[in-house]
Amino acid sequence: MKALLSALLTLTLALPVAAGAADYTVQPTASTLGFAGTFQGAGFNGTFGKWTAAISYDAAHLATSKFDVNVDLVSAKTGDKDRDTALPGADFFNIAKFPQAHFVTTGFRQVGAQVIADGNLTLHGVTKPVTLNVTFKPQGTGAVLDVAGTVKRLDFGVGGGDYADTSVIAADVKVIAHLQLAAK
Amino acid sequence: MSLRSDNRRWGSVARFFHWITALAIIGNGIFGLLMDLAHGPMQKINWLALHKSIGLTVLALFLLRVLWRLIDRRPPDEPGPHWQQLAAHAVHGVLYVLIVAIPLSGWWFNSVSGKPLQWFKLFNLPSLAAKNENIADTVLAVHEYLFWFLVAVLVVHVGAALKHHVFDKDNVLRRMLPFGRPRSDL
Numbered sequence: 001m002k003a004l005l006s007a008l009l010t011l012t013l014a015l016p017v018a019a020g021a022a023d024y025t026v027q028p029t030a031s032t033l034g035f036a037g038t039f040q041g042a043g044f045n046g047t048f049g050k051w052t053a054a055i056s057y058d059a060a061h062l063a064t065s066k067f068d069v070n071v072d073l074v075s076a077k078t079g080d081k082d083r084d085t086a087l088p089g090a091d092f093f094n095i096a097k098f099p100q101a102h103f104v105t106t107g108f109r110q111v112g113a114q115v116i117a118d119g120n121l122t123l124h125g126v127t128k129p130v131t132l133n134v135t136f137k138p139q140g141t142g143a144v145l146d147v148a149g150t151v152k153r154l155d156f157g158v159g160g161g162d163y164a165d166t167s168v169i170a171a172d173v174k175v176i177a178h179l180q181l182a183a184k
Numbered sequence: 185m186s187l188r189s190d191n192r193r194w195g196s197v198a199r200f201f202h203w204i205t206a207l208a209i210i211g212n213g214i215f216g217l218l219m220d221l222a223h224g225p226m227q228k229i230n231w232l233a234l235h236k237s238i239g240l241t242v243l244a245l246f247l248l249r250v251l252w253r254l255i256d257r258r259p260p261d262e263p264g265p266h267w268q269q270l271a272a273h274a275v276h277g278v279l280y281v282l283i284v285a286i287p288l289s290g291w292w293f294n295s296v297s298g299k300p301l302q303w304f305k306l307f308n309l310p311s312l313a314a315k316n317e318n319i320a321d322t323v324l325a326v327h328e329y330l331f332w333f334l335v336a337v338l339v340v341h342v343g344a345a346l347k348h349h350v351f352d353k354d355n356v357l358r359r360m361l362p363f364g365r366p367r368s369d370l
Binding site for chain 2: 039040041042079080081082086161162163165167168
């Protein structure tokens with residue numbers, strides 16, 4: 001009897017957790033992961049063509065929600081020949097040594113109406129905390145997820161040496177993602 | 185020291201525009217030819233940014249100079265053969281066209297290459313044309329050929345000025361010199 005009670009108790013306690021955040025599959029053709037920087041006073045936009053994201057989210061169960069994103073840095077394109085030649089090189093992403101970037105959330109916070117995701121970004125061999133603004137809109141059985149955050153490129157040694165001059169290449173790089181999600 | 189030109193001499197404003205433009209053109213021309221000596225891509229980016237900023241300054245100075253010419257009466261031609269006066273005016277006309285055309289062709293090249301254009305890191309200027317890398321090499325060639333044409337015209341311009349100064353010993357160069365005085369005995 002005692003064992004049964006404790007088993008029931010465990011089950012009821014565990015249920016809300018198990019029924020917490022829902023898992024989603026990213027619809028790649030309708031989803032984008034991009035970034036925006038500033039060079040010589042002019043903004044430019046870039047996109048990553050190859051990345052994967054494991055999304056588990058529920059606005060009512062933020063504690064069990066999780067984003068886990070892997071990005072193939074070689075797939076970065078900005079529409080400028082010189083820049084796209086420089087980005088994979090040793091001075092920037094150094095993809096020969098660090099082919100991927102990885103972001104994983106460590107927790108979510110509700111600040112007013114805004115949900116903020118705290119996480120760790122590993123880029124160019126450096127792991128540092130990065131926060132993202134999260135906008136999650138359920139849509140049928142799936143959802144649309146928009147995230148935006150700012151990465152300080154020099155924190156990760158991206159564009160070091162001569163390229164560290166932030167009067168030419170701005171320090172802040174915005175990261176923007178638009179994900180079309182389907183229920184798993 | 186008069187701001188405006190008089191019958192004997194170019195005014196100090198006209199002389200300022202002449203010599204600052206001369207310095208900028210010669211300096212920026214040599215600088216442009218030395219671009220490939222930059223150590224690494226970032227230095228080249230910075231050198232090119234400086235080259236563009238100086239070129240834009242030449243263009244801006246030219247616009248101010250033309251405005252000033254509308255206000256300021258230029259000194260009458262020095263006495264001399266009519267053909268020399270005509271030739272001098274023709275050379276000045278070509279120089280004015282090149283002072284505009286060379287920076288504009290550089291701006292055009294920058295635009296079709298899809299690069300930003302910033303004036304001494306202070307503000308950005310718009311593109312003159314849509315990005316089109318297919319014609320970028322041709323536009324760069326135009327920029328360079330215009331420069332070499334300028335060099336040829338400058339040889340005539342400077343050569344004639346020196347000829348007047350050294351052989352004819354007249355006031356043609358003297359009245360444009362930054363600190364010299366026109367000869368009063370002529």
